[in-house]
Amino acid sequence: MIIGCHVQMKAPRFLAGSVEEALSYGANAMMLYTGAPQNTRRRPVSEMKLEEAAALMKENGLPMDRMIIHAPYIINPANSVKPEVAELAVSFLQQEIERTHEIGAKYLVLHPGSYTTTDAETGISTAVKHLNMVNVAEDVTVCLETMAGKGSEIGRTFEQLAQILEGLKQPERYGVCFDTCHTNDAGYDINDFDSVLDEFDRVIGLDRMHVIHLNDSKNEKGAGKDRHANIGRGTIGFDILRGIAVNPRTAHIAKILETPYIGSKPPYGYEIEMIRSGVYDPAVLDAMEKSR
Numbered sequence: 438m439i440i441g442c443h444v445q446m447k448a449p450r451f452l453a454g455s456v457e458e459a460l461s462y463g464a465n466a467m468m469l470y471t472g473a474p475q476n477t478r479r480r481p482v483s484e485m486k487l488e489e490a491a492a493l494m495k496e497n498g499l500p501m502d503r504m505i506i507h508a509p510y511i512i513n514p515a516n517s518v519k520p521e522v523a524e525l526a527v528s529f530l531q532q533e534i535e536r537t538h539e540i541g542a543k544y545l546v547l548h549p550g551s552y553t554t555t556d557a558e559t560g561i562s563t564a565v566k567h568l569n570m571v572n573v574a575e576d577v578t579v580c581l582e583t584m585a586g587k588g589s590e591i592g593r594t595f596e597q598l599a600q601i602l603e604g605l606k607q608p609e610r611y612g613v614c615f616d617t618c619h620t621n622d623a624g625y626d627i628n629d630f631d632s633v634l635d636e637f638d639r640v641i642g643l644d645r646m647h648v649i650h651l652n653d654s655k656n657e658k659g660a661g662k663d664r665h666a667n668i669g670r671g672t673i674g675f676d677i678l679r680g681i682a683v684n685p686r687t688a689h690i691a692k693i694l695e696t697p698y699i700g701s702k703p704p705y706g707y708e709i710e711m712i713r714s715g716v717y718d719p720a721v722l723d724a725m726e727k728s729r
Contacts, residue, residue, distance in 0.1 A: 438682060438713060440651070441466030441503065442694040442705040451480075452490035452540070456504070460493070462706040463713075466503040466691040468546070468648075471536050474509035477529055482539045491541065502543035503691060505648055508533050514567040515550030515560035515591050523567055526550070531571045538574040544647050546580045546614045549592040549601060560591045565604035573610035580614040580647050585622035585663035593623045593661070595640040602641065612645040613637075616695075617681060618652035618666070621673055624659035628673075630681050643686065651678055651692040651712075667696045667722055668708045675717040682712050699725040 441464035444455045452469075459467035472479040494501060512530050516522040530547070537545045552560025573579055581601060586593030592601075598613055605611055615637070617627055625633050637643060653671030655664040669675035682692050692712075694705055699722060707721045 439466050439503065439689070439691045440464060440682060440694075440709055440712060441468065441691060442696075442703070442709065443468050443507075446470060446472075446485075451485035452504075453486040453493060456490045456493040456497075456499075460497060462703070463709050464705065465497075465499055466505065466693060468505040468507055468693045468695075470507055470509060471533065471540070472509070474507070475511060476509075477511070477525070479532070479536070482536055485540075487540060501541040504540070504542045505544045505546060505691060505693060506533070506537045506540065506542050508545055508547040510548060512547065513550040514547075515552050515564040517555055517559055517563040518553050523563075527567050527570045530568075534571060534573055534577055534579065537577050543576065544578050544580050544612075544614075546582055546648055548584065548590075549581045549598070551589040552591060553589055557589075557591055557597065560589065561597060561600050562604075564591060564601055568601070568611075569604075569606045573607050575610070578610060578612050578647055580612045582614040582650070583616050583620050583623065585619040586624075586661040587622075587663045595637055599641050602645070612647040613641060614648040614650060615646050616650035616652065617673060617678065618650070618654040618671075618695075619663055621654045621658050622656050622660050622663055624661075626658060627681070628677055630677070630684060631686070634684075634686055646687065646690060649681070649687060649690050649692045650695050651682060652695050653678060665695055665697060667699065667704055668694070668712065669717050669719060670722065675711070679712055679715055679717075683715075700728070 444458040446469045514526045584590040584592035653666035655666045
């Protein structure tokens with residue numbers, strides 16, 4: 438099973454520390470930001486202990502495509518209202534693509550954006566326009582994330598993502614990151630995951646799904662709210678999420694946990710072990726809750 442979680446990337450260990458954190462949870466994949474997601478300040482990759490991180494990955498039998506990069510939320514390619522936001526989306530996304538390439542990672546996860554005060558069709562065409570202004574390195578795949586549809590988000594439906602993908606000048610350099618919480622909140626019934634995969638395959642193509650965010654949800658199906666819950670503590674439930682993790686049709690895809698910290702502590706080691714074993718023990722997370 439290829440399963441990991443979101444990890445930190447901070448001084449003084451930087452990328453090496455990210456790998457060490459993932460390994461401490463028993464993970465064999467990870468996802469990280471290359472800098473703070475809320476601003477554009479970035480340290481050069483040459484200062485981020487990349488060689489040490491790569492050596493740790495190799496030592497533990499992890500190919501570099503198990504280190505997934507998440508683009509910062511401030512990149513909004515769907516915004517047609519503010520020119521300065523569009524300019525930032527293009528320039529900063531190009532920088533993040535180049536940093537992903539320099540790190541040697543393969544997948545860069547990107548939220549397709551929000552149309553703010555226009556409409557979904559305008560947002561989709563605007564996202565296509567701005568994504569076509571960047572050049573994606575041949576060894577990087579930008580993965581558009583399935584979204585919950587909160588506010589004016591685009592990417593709530595597979596059809597919307599397909600529209601974006603079909604309009605790109607480098608379609609081979611783009612794919613999809615499937616988020617279980619977002620997809621549930623968007624209205625898909627992932628209790629029948631194989632049927633959802635069939636629908637995804639019909640509309641987009643299963644070969645374009647490269648990353649799965651494995652999250653429970655605090656909301657009922659179709660709520661459009663995007664609130665992650667810990668594994669087994671939400672409306673999706675442990676059995677369904679575990680079934681997604683072991684589904685043979687997506688066995689080759691890394692599953693990444695983005696579940697909430699409990700207090701100030703990450704629950705990832707416990708959640709990964711429960712998913713691997715197939716045994717849900719709510720007492721473990723309850724104990725973390727009580728020790729806050």
